[in-house]
Amino acid sequence: MATSAEQPTRQRDSLQRIEYVLYQIAAYLLVVAAAALLATAVIEAISTWSSGVDKAIVHLLDRVLLALMLAEITYTLRQAERTHTLTATPFLVIGIIAAVRRMLIVTAESVGRTDTQSSVFMGGLLELGVLAFIILVFTLAVRWQAPGG
Helix, strand or coil: CCCCCHHHHHHHHHHHHHHHHHHHHHHHHHHHHHHHHHHHHHHHHHHHHHHCHHHHHHHHHHHHHHHHHHHHHHHHHHHHHHHCCCCCHHHHHHHHHHHHHHHHHHHHHCCCCCCCCCHHHHHHHHHHHHHHHHHHHHHHHHHHHCCCC
């Protein structure tokens, strides 16, 4: 029969096993999602290549960057499971990738616009400026987090 001192240890061990399984399931689902995303991105790029190379490449880059975000989240899950700590750096890297991805989309959407006085163009320009600032701040934060940084 288990003593009262062994009960919390047994419960903690059970919770740790459940936590490990949840991390593993989440990581595998993210890997499958990233692989499916990359496969469909290549198929879509090939099928839209004839309608415009620039659109196909921008779409492909958008999907590849999204897959990189999923890969970075998977890495973060693995690190958290292994070390039992969370650090800010992986989340900052995900933020940088997301900002670059959005910059790509905003730039691609504004390529055909020639009216530099329109509110849509000015809004896009403002968004690009904010995204550039976010990338700068996140990059400095990553550098600050790095050992010896």
